[in-house]
Amino acid sequence: MDLKEKIVSSFLAFEDSVDLDSSVHELRSEAIKKFEDHGFPTKKEEAWKYTSLNALQKVDFSLFPKEGALDYKEVKSYFLHEIDSYKIVFIDGVYSSYLSETTHEGMDICLMSAALTKPTYKAVIDNYFNKAVKDDSMTHLNTAFSKEGAYIYIPKGKAPHKPIQIMHFSTGSEAAQMLQPRNLIVLEEGAEAQIIERHQNLTKNEVFTNVVTEIFVAERANLDYYKVQNDRDNASLVDNTYIDQKSNSVASVHTFSFGGKLVRNNLNFYQDGSRIDSVLKGITLLGEKQHVDHYTLVHHAQPNCESHQDYKGIYADHSTGVFNGKIIVDQIAQKTNAFQQNNNILISDKATVNTKPQLEIFADDVRCSHGCTIGQLDEDALFYLQSRGVPKKEATALLMYAFANNVLESVRLDALKNRINGIIADKLGVELGFDV
Amino acid sequence: MLKVSNLVAGIEESTILNGIDLEVNAGEVHAIMGPNGSGKSTLASVIAGKEEYEVTSGKMELLGEDLEGLSPEERAHMGVFLSFQYPVEIPGVTVTNFMRTALNETRKARGLEEMPANEMLKLIREKAELLEIDRKFLSRSLNEGFSGGEKKRNEIFQMAMMEPKLAILDETDSGLDIDALRIVAEGVNKLRSKDNAIIVITHYQRLLDYIVPDYVHVLHQGKIVKSGTKELALELEDKGYDWLKQKTTV
Numbered sequence A: 001m002d003l004k005e006k007i008v009s010s011f012l013a014f015e016d017s018v019d020l021d022s023s024v025h026e027l028r029s030e031a032i033k034k035f036e037d038h039g040f041p042t043k044k045e046e047a048w049k050y051t052s053l054n055a056l057q058k059v060d061f062s063l064f065p066k067e068g069a070l071d072y073k074e075v076k077s078y079f080l081h082e083i084d085s086y087k088i089v090f091i092d093g094v095y096s097s098y099l100s101e102t103t104h105e106g107m108d109i110c111l112m113s114a115a116l117t118k119p120t121y122k123a124v125i126d127n128y129f130n131k132a133v134k135d136d137s138m139t140h141l142n143t144a145f146s147k148e149g150a151y152i153y154i155p156k157g158k159a160p161h162k163p164i165q166i167m168h169f170s171t172g173s174e175a176a177q178m179l180q181p182r183n184l185i186v187l188e189e190g191a192e193a194q195i196i197e198r199h200q201n202l203t204k205n206e207v208f209t210n211v212v213t214e215i216f217v218a219e220r221a222n223l224d225y226y227k228v229q230n231d232r233d234n235a236s237l238v239d240n241t242y243i244d245q246k247s248n249s250v251a252s253v254h255t256f257s258f259g260g261k262l263v264r265n266n267l268n269f270y271q272d273g274s275r276i277d278s279v280l281k282g283i284t285l286l287g288e289k290q291h292v293d294h295y296t297l298v299h300h301a302q303p304n305c306e307s308h309q310d311y312k313g314i315y316a317d318h319s320t321g322v323f324n325g326k327i328i329v330d331q332i333a334q335k336t337n338a339f340q341q342n343n344n345i346l347i348s349d350k351a352t353v354n355t356k357p358q359l360e361i362f363a364d365d366v367r368c369s370h371g372c373t374i375g376q377l378d379e380d381a382l383f384y385l386q387s388r389g390v391p392k393k394e395a396t397a398l399l400m401y402a403f404a405n406n407v408l409e410s411v412r413l414d415a416l417k418n419r420i421n422g423i424i425a426d427k428l429g430v431e432l433g434f435d436v
Numbered sequence B: 001m002l003k004v005s006n007l008v009a010g011i012e013e014s015t016i017l018n019g020i021d022l023e024v025n026a027g028e029v030h031a032i033m034g035p036n037g038s039g040k041s042t043l044a045s046v047i048a049g050k051e052e053y054e055v056t057s058g059k060m061e062l063l064g065e066d067l068e069g070l071s072p073e074e075r076a077h078m079g080v081f082l083s084f085q086y087p088v089e090i091p092g093v094t095v096t097n098f099m100r101t102a103l104n105e106t107r108k109a110r111g112l113e114e115m116p117a118n119e120m121l122k123l124i125r126e127k128a129e130l131l132e133i134d135r136k137f138l139s140r141s142l143n144e145g146f147s148g149g150e151k152k153r154n155e156i157f158q159m160a161m162m163e164p165k166l167a168i169l170d171e172t173d174s175g176l177d178i179d180a181l182r183i184v185a186e187g188v189n190k191l192r193s194k195d196n197a198i199i200v201i202t203h204y205q206r207l208l209d210y211i212v213p214d215y216v217h218v219l220h221q222g223k224i225v226k227s228g229t230k231e232l233a234l235e236l237e238d239k240g241y242d243w244l245k246q247k248t249t250v
């Protein structure tokens, strides 16, 4: 039985565990039909030209999580433990109350399973759940099995005074495990939040995560979202993130892709208002046979908005990268400023990267700039550093930092910046003795 | 200190240096002059170990040790310093952090302990003062957005930090106004000693008024076509290079 059949036929069993009379369940039932019709995306589809899910479909993934156990000290290093934070933590897809720190004081930073079942959350769920998503097969698949994940609701003018960490750990409680977390994040007018999301496999057992995150950023609200992807080489991730922004809001997503076997980031911004700023930044640093596919979409649907995309990629060994950046500017979206930049360095002749801007502009008074480069390390710069006594390896690392630096510069959490620096240094096998 | 004999080097398609002989002793300052494109920067890069250039014959020795096959960093660890004609911009790496890395890597290679942070900071401040470099400058990204003059001054600051045995200054005077030139030249002069040597590459006599050379060499088409004392520089200033060029084509 292939994975699709297994998934579709297990839906009945899944239904035993949820409330069948809820409006959400109608959405689930529709979604499983859509997934059944379409199936997993294939390389024949333009959007999936460079990323194949075929190999994953041959793995006998267990679909219903069996919770493993974890001690905080085993996983402490994956948290930003240096700073105080809210934590929503899942072990093998199951919420872990003892690793988490949630709140209901003045805001809700808690669980999707609670939000989907308790009457107090019904209004928010009815308003927002599944409202930002696109007609997309992997998203339908997630919707069909949506049950658990992070639920964050920040009311008007509020801001949690510390960042929120959403963590997913896999402990190998099954030989191979598929996880489908579903997150909903709502920032009401003028609200603010800083969120870090991380998926981490801890064992040799394979993991496949298909996550959907819907984010609503209301007028004047401000969101900083950081995705830290540094998983083992037996963990694959399809990340579907949908951000819906209203007037005068700012939303930024930083994606740090340092690991995993196969990672696909579908990052969608929809600008539903004016004077909106959307920021999409990424550092991708891969080696071995790792594969990361960034598929971004910014849809400018109203006038006077901006978007800024800046993705840097460094590829070693046999790694492969994809950047496909789509920008849609509707006819009424005059005075749009849309910037897109994707720069790549290949440090091995076996590594490849495919980069493609895709502009669909229907307004005439817009400023759109895009550029992509694929190059090697600057030999003159390398020589300059070496001639000052810095060994080649360290000099190479310094240049990588220099290359990726402006993406790090906009990270507003120092503890996270330090952590990312540490991961980069570790990947490059150097000890710089200072933070860049 | 440095002994270059019959050095022939170039890039794949063409030879740039056509048999250079040059001997520089400790305590000496040599000036290398010559028209644009004569190979001055190439010579500097080849001595410093730039891998882009292939040495096809000849020999280079530093303090009696053959430089063949040594990487740029190994040469730096032996005491070679090149002040670049065009210093490279490295965003995100501050001058201070870069110097800390360069100095500690060099110390490590020489079997010394890393310099304690406070000592390092003191040294950086002291050398910055020597070159009248503002403190704010030290926390800026290396060469990023620096003016031509600032870049050159920063190069000599780095030289002061590294205390090289052999320093090669490639057109350090270009881009400097007269005040900056004096500061930089004074900085260089303070670093002169009987134990080190300096090669000054320049187009102009101007710098040599401040850093007075013991010998002057003229490079043309990858060969040293004339050597002399500091008076040769004055003569070149007067007559230009044409009389030398004619001499070589005869």
Ligand SMILES: Nc1ncnc2c1ncn2[C@@H]1O[C@H](COP(=O)(O)OP(=O)(O)O)[C@@H](O)[C@H]1O
Binding pocket: B011, B016, B034, B035, B036, B037, B038, B039, B040, B041, B042, B043, B052
């Ligand atoms: N990397 C290189 N590739 C091709 N040509 C080079 C390279 N480096 C130097 N050259 C050539 O060699 C000659 C000498 O250059 P250079 O050493 O920079 O001269 P100078 O410093 O005296 O002005 C020039 O004709 C220059 O174009």
Ligand SMILES: [Mg+2]
Binding pocket: B040, B041, B042, B085, B171
């Ligand atoms: Mg030159």
